Amino acid sequence: MKLFSFTEDHKYILKIALPAIAGLSTQMVVSMVDTAMVGRLPDAKYYLAAMGIGVFATWAVVSFFSSLATGTHVVIARRYGEKNYEGCGKVLNTSLALSTMIGIVISSLVVVFADTIANFLAVDDKVAFYAGEYLHYRFLGIPFFLMTVSYRGFYFGIGKTKIFMFSGIIANFLNIIFNYIFIYGMFGIEGMGLAGAGLGSTLATVCDALFYFGVTILPSYRKSYKYFKNLRFVPEIAKSIIQISLPVSIQNVFILIGFLSFISITGLIGTLEQAASNVVFTALLISLMPCFGFGIAVQTLVGNNLGRGDTERARHYGFETSKLAALYTLIVGIVFLAAPRIVLILTTNDGNVIETAAPALRIAGFGQIFYSFGVVLANGLQAAGKTFFVMVAEVISNWLVFVPIAYLLGVVFKLGLIGAWLALPFYVILYAGIIYIKFKYGNWQTYKKV
Template sequence: MTSSECEKNKKKNKLLMWLKNPTKADVINIAWPVLVELLLGSLFGMIDMMMLGRISDNSLAAASVAAVGMTNQPLFIGISLVQALNVGGTAMVARYLGSDQKDKIETTLKHVMLLSLLMLAIPLSILGIIFTDSILNFMGAEADALQAGRGYFKVVMVGFVFQSLNMSMSAALRGIGETKTPMKINLKANFLNVIGNALLIYGLLGFPKLGVTGAGISTALSNIIASVLLFSYVIKGKSIVKLNIKKRFKFDKDIIYNLVKIGLPASLEQMALRIGVLMFVKIVAGLGTVVYASHQIALNILSLSFQPGQAFGIAASSLVGRSLGAHELSKAENYAKETRRIGSMISTFMAIMFFFFGPQLVGLYSKDPEIIKNSSLALKIIALVQPFQSSQLILAGGLRGAGDTFWPLVGTFFGVLLVRVSLAHVFVKILGYGLAGAWIAVFVDQFVRWLFVYARFRTGHWKYTKLR
């Protein structure tokens, strides 16, 4: 055997030993389906934006991209509130699995689904449809973006009701570490969404040419399809997470207590985040439709970079919650550290891609040289954000899995509401740094949030959070 072959065998054996480590294997087994689902979901979202950006009329294309960005921000408030409730669901399901209280998993899922529908999804959807113009005007939409976004917003708010059901069922399945089923179902729905977008945006194969409204219709339909597929899966009873719709439901005060204890700080965190982002978006929107379209493209690409942190954060939530339920405290800490280590490696690779290949990535969305210039500069700053963003997302996922949601709230409050909004106002409005100034504010915000979450994780107090 030659020396080069020996070297190859050594590297192969090292990789196999690394993968055989039980902690790493558990992390990767749960995280990879979530990562694939989120990455491909983001890629499908990027394709949607590319389709709108390539509408033949350049001014209509810019207005459509800007309109989607402005309508997505208030929609994300609703999504974030549902996600906050689901944080409690994931943590509780993981704890009940670890402590072998599997009988409580079904009733937890029912509570989460009903509360998210009755308290959040349906009321917010109705308000969004009634006050569409007021919401878009508040977001700073100019006349062209308002005209383009009105129909889109109304349609996606209908789809939001089904999206909330989809999210609740996926969260429960992830709590037990079953991440492949949500991945397969959501990828099918996203693939159909892309096909629907092509048909309805451009009017292909005899379908009506509906532009940005067609994109909204396709998105709503894909949410309905995903909900139906997930619901049919859990009522079949093949998983630990199951629903028996014939079984009488009654509210359980202990489950409500746990959901409030975990979900309330998470909800307040998401509210602080979304209010801060809304204020931030209004500052950027004041720079005009073309600059805002550049900003939206940068955000769309940034959403891709969130995915490793979110995927490994979900893995951390499930594994930490399960370990604490089984009273294995050191194992919970090891899982959190390992998820952070692997997720950060992936995020670093993405940062390099954003820094060196920004113009090529932005060129997939738009041919406008001004948009390419602005968005590429934002991507260089985004690359610097990556290490702090990834670490913060993953460690916060571990804290949430433990049911310790207060300190992520504090970090978000200071980072987004105080630091990001204040600095964006100074850099954009006072110093005139434009889009670059806005993204520098994002960088400082992520660093501040990382400091709070990392400091809390180091104390180890999160390992002793009690649930009923």
């Protein structure tokens, strides 16, 4: 009896998923390269610990608003399934207006209070200083980042994930170049260390926004979706986007605050352990980014089929996409378990950090195998409008299981970094189980029009 057989549906899923995975993978490569660059600076453990805080703090803030991509994606996928192409253009315009206004406000606030945020999250003063510099420069680009979020949601919804792939390749290539210049110094520019990574990322984000705008003026898209003809903000569309996005926003913030809490817990164990956790999270992007790509595909496929009124087909695509994602994470998990040091040397050449991180990566490698089921089917539920349920499942699993167990095992029972990371399998297995039960037995296929 075959456990898995490759079908035409799987080919169709991959047609949508692979460009999204390629685009996300470029982000993974940039993250690993950035970590490798920073990991080769003098006093690398301080820079790596600060980078962990800076990156997670950035994600925690922008994730609340980057969920506009989910709301935009879901609404446009439904419109596209209904063959309401001009309606897709109206959604894009409204989403861009929302994201631009929000981006300006958030950027201004975080740039002003960057040092305060860093000092709150860091135990070590030196780590806090470096993290504050990173946040200051990184958040200058947030308005442009949120504009790209709206564009992504639009192209995901109409199934043109290749646009995102090209965007990722171009923007992230520029990110590596800019970061190298500003981290180490070139062309008469003095090296800025970790702050240079923040500035380089901001410049790359500006270029990314310009790329998306360039694509929208192409006749093939401009004439079909008529967004320039309907340049106005539609309150009803904004309400639909916000209703779908808000639970995802809250979920993202809780997830990332949970992981920030975890990073802080490892900081209580030691600065070396905190640096090791940062490189483990970077290595985990090898498995997580493609899972998010499958999640993008399932949102498009479920949303399009719900727009057509074919709920059974929507359910079918959810399960088939999760099978493909699980197969991938199984392969990656075996690599993490068998050769953790080979993976870790891609991010740092610090032998102490590598040896400290290797057991934690083995634990994470086992846990992430189960995560694929949860993240893909959760995206399917979000496409059906069940964003509140997904949020509750995540908050329960992360805040009430992951963080407390990590503190209990790592700090209270003094099991160190290994004890803290042992909390991860409890978290991902519980989350995947809740989502699977809802997708298989719940009433998510009865949806309201958005």
